[in-house]
Amino acid sequence: MKQIxxxxxxxxxxxxxxxxxxxxxxxxxxxxxxxxAEEKNENEIVKEKSKTATGPSD
Known part of the structure; x- marks a missing residue:
């Protein structure tokens, strides 16, 4: 008999x-x-630019 x-x-x-x-x-x-990671960095850069362009939001 053969074994498994x-x-x-x-x-x-x-x-x-x-x-x-x-x-x-x-x-x-x-x-x-x-x-x-590159796309995430680009999105963060765009968000930072839009914040500085519009000024601080309250």
């Missing part, structure tokens, strides 16, 4: 799957964060 452990792949297969799926995901997240 016999059908599990070696640890190299799990490491390959980790590199194939997880590493590109991390890289995508890092580079995806950059445009969001």
């Amino acid at each position: 452990v016999h059908y599990l792949p070696d640890w190299e297969v799990y490491m390959q799957a980790f590199f194939v799926f997880f590493v590109p995901y991390v890289i995508w997240k890092l580079f995806n964060h950059i445009p969001v």
